[in-house]
Amino acid sequence: MGVEDSSLGTMSSEDKVDALLEAARYDDMEDITSLVSQGVSLDSKDSQGRTALHMACANGHLDVVEYLISRGVDLNATNVEMNTPLHWACLNGHIEVVKKLILAGATVGVLNSYEKSPIDEAVSGQKMDVIDAINESVAQLELTGIRVS
Template structure:
């Protein structure tokens, strides 16, 4: 009966909009202390805002390598899609964050995911003329294959 009574009360801490917003802002502005604090109170690192964005989307888009690495180490969904079906890798590619791109791919991010415009992360990089991103994707995929992390 306790479960039923709970359903009419406030949502659990991890899904409260203020906490989700605080988590995404911590990722966006590279505030690792706030991120760790929020996670320790039970806020899920995969929480999404109303546009489907996660902390990993925000950190990847802004090139915050330390936040990206923290999220990867703590099991964040590497292939979470926002409302436009963009993954964190799409955003890192659009913004040219080569080190973030390498770390996401090495951790297992899918380079073939299509967004709502039917574009892969590589397609987005090409559309923006970011050849250093294309090179980083190709080098990272080759390294993953060499390391035997993924079998094609």
């Protein structure tokens, strides 16, 4: 994509949010950090309520997910269908992203507008390895004494 710093000044804030989400979708850390340096919030949402974390999780970009988590983004942000980034990671079978989100504190039991939890999304997609990853991560948190909701 290649957002030039000089062109950022002329972009609308909506275009900057779209550029951020696009960068997260395509694993473009350079554009993400450039947009952040221009004041774009990492928790910004597009017209569908999607965040950079939604896009990175949906596409399995663990390095972007780790960066966003380290910057304190909302792990349980919901889009217009009430899907969280964890819903998208589970639906698309991104095991390492699922583990990272849960261990960072993402809520496992949140329901989307279709009354489905992230686990339900993994089940409906027949992604048993994702279910194993969820169970393993939840067990790991419980062993360290952190309550999981």
